[in-house]
Amino acid sequence: MLERIRIVLIGTSHPGNIGGVARAMHNMGLADLALVAPRCEVITQDSISRASGADHLLHQAVIHATLEDAVADCTLAVGASARSRTLPWPMISPRELAERLPSECHQEGAHVALVFGREDSGLTNAELQRCHAHVHIPTNADFSSLNLAAAVQVLAYECRMAWLIQATPEPVSDNEDELATHAELERYFEHLERTLIAIDFHDPAQPRQLMARLRRLYLRARPEKMEMNILRGILSATEKAADRQQP
Structure with a gap:
């Protein structure tokens, strides 16, 4: 299970923090580190020092240009x-996240990304809208800032506690399809927005958070690959019907 969990850091500005993250990951048996547009060098004396023996994770880290690529x-x-x-x-809370991990990681090819934002500003709303859920660490309200x-x-x-407990996942039925990947969902959202504009349902000049609300709906639903194919087929048929209605 642990090998299917990826830590994603966006726009990190201090190499020491990347080293500290590598140490925290190695302490708990995690090894998949992805960096999105880091604002600093990754391999420095400071990052190696802070990694305290986990610097191999720094050398193995994969750097991506965008969050979409990383997940x-x-x-x-x-x-x-x-x-x-x-x-x-x-x-969800960290404990609730952990309780979901055994079943989330059970399927063939499943991967879970835990996404962290910039030290000074965290994740943007656009980045958060690309996540299925948000996890909040319930810190002291009077001093809530976490390194x-x-x-x-x-x-x-x-994550490690969930792995140690190894709760027995629900049996997977023979006809259960694989969940859609993040990339497949993003392609669907692009197709959905294009279709809604074509049928005059969505005006990009006055979005009214329509696409954000639809993202929330579909990400909450966790569609399977087959369901995604059906939805894409509906959109394609809608586009063809709209074209036939053109004078």
């Missing part, structure tokens, strides 16, 4: 969020 093959992406947003999103490595350590600990 493209993931079936579940969870964003670490320290504050509420204007559009409510499914919010990046400390936040990763908390979630990594819960």
